[in-house]
Amino acid sequence: MAESADCIVVGAGVVGLAVARAFAAYGREVLVLEAERTIGTGVSSRSSEVIHAGIYYLPHSLKARLCVSGRDQLYEYCNTRNVEHRRLGKLIVATSEPQVLDLHRYADQAAANGVADLRLLTGQEVRSIEPSVRCVAGLLSPSTGIIDSHGLMIAYQADIEAHGGTILFNTRVLRGTLFSSGVQLEIEGGTSVSAGTVVNAGGLQAQALSSRMEGIPHASIPDLHLAKGHYFTLSGRSPFKRLVYPIANEAGLGTHVTLDLSGRARFGPDVQWIDHVDYTFNTDRRALFCRAIREYYPDLDESCLQPGYVGIRPKVCGPGQPSADFCICGPAAHGGAPYAALYGIESPGLTASLALGTYVARMFEQA
Incomplete structure (x- = not known):
């Protein structure tokens, strides 16, 4: 692995791949680090595989906005890339x-x-x-429709690689440090890599990874x-x-x-x-x-x-609590450091994935 990278996305689930794809499409050199041996082995492989219309979410919430725009983008993408789906x-x-x-x-x-x-x-x-x-x-x-979620992730992976991006499997991020100009990550096996931008799309492990990042107040990480x-x-x-x-x-x-x-x-x-x-x-x-x-x-x-x-x-909400919105913490939440963490990305994350990718990539344009 190179000792430095332009943009690193941690996690190769459907949302992590969509984020990496968006950065790559903007011309960024993207490296995806995945702890498992292939794409989408966590939350992304165990869903209902539903393309949601955007009914259940509070107006103006991220879930509502990204679901509705992402749904339309996803149907168009599936038609263009021949990803199997059915409305x-x-x-x-x-x-x-x-x-x-x-x-x-x-x-x-x-x-x-x-x-x-x-x-x-x-x-x-x-x-x-x-x-x-x-x-x-x-x-x-x-x-509302259904989709081959694995086929979708394969298409996202192909897009990343077509733009020069790389996905490294069996690569576990242990910890890191935030700086104003970048992020230093320590990888299992003793490797250290610095990046100008890091996005934590770790799914079930997102909070755990952020808690091991020096420079992030623990109180800023949702339960x-x-x-x-x-x-x-x-x-x-x-x-x-x-x-x-x-x-x-x-x-x-x-x-x-x-x-x-x-x-x-x-x-x-x-x-x-x-x-x-x-x-x-x-x-x-x-x-x-x-x-x-x-x-x-x-x-x-x-x-x-x-x-x-x-x-x-x-x-990010527990028993008896009202449903919560996506929790996406970008540079503004981390003192301007070029780090974003995606918490609570449950349904409609798959439907919203293309819109989520664009949303996260644009956060760094505005940082």
Whole structure:
């Protein structure tokens, strides 16, 4: 490894790759450092792979702004780069009359975010397009879709390399020091490298890395809360043509139906707060899943519900706290030092990835 670099991005998940891609497109010499042996082995490999429309997020928040702009950029990018995806559409369903008010609230919030294609449906209208779904009303989002997230990351990697960037795997950053003119990083194995710009896109490890960076006050680093989510798959043919979501809860979007690109249905994620990274699948969650799913899919055959996989969301809000925005701390938050840290990049991080990359790169233009 060279002893100095122009721009270093730590983390080769979908957001880290998108950030590196944006810097490379601006003509920066980019080096991506990834602790694992390949791209996207953490949060990015264990998501719902949904392209979100921009419904749930508070108007003017980073999540709202970057999701809506990122969604449009992502569909265009997928078409241009032949990344497999499908604009299936999504139904948010109210299973009781009081929840209909939530649908109207979603519609109003989405309109404030610039999502203009939602349509309120009666329960009968929902059944006409999704016969297996039982509800009193629904909200149809035609702009929601699904994507091959690994294929997307491969395309981002190709863009980085086409612009002269490099990704180093099995390269773990141990610690570093911030200076006004750059950042010094110490790499496992005894290597030290200085960079004019460093972006911490470490996902679940972002807070831990910043806590090992000399020059960053510990109080400026938000707490990390780990929300473990299980996904169960549905064996046999899917009864759904679209994604189906219940009304969201305080910790997430509820136990919803997503489809993969082969048409197979999966349910999840649930929310289980944990204090350390643990990808063990807890099959005891099945009963909770069945109860939640039957609220809108009463014909569920429990024997068809099979363990799938586990994901962990890096949240900056904990149990009982309101949902938090993306937390992106740039040079202004670090005394002008050319360092940025991305905390709490959960959903809609994949959807927003292109917009996130541009947002972060531009922070350094304005520093």
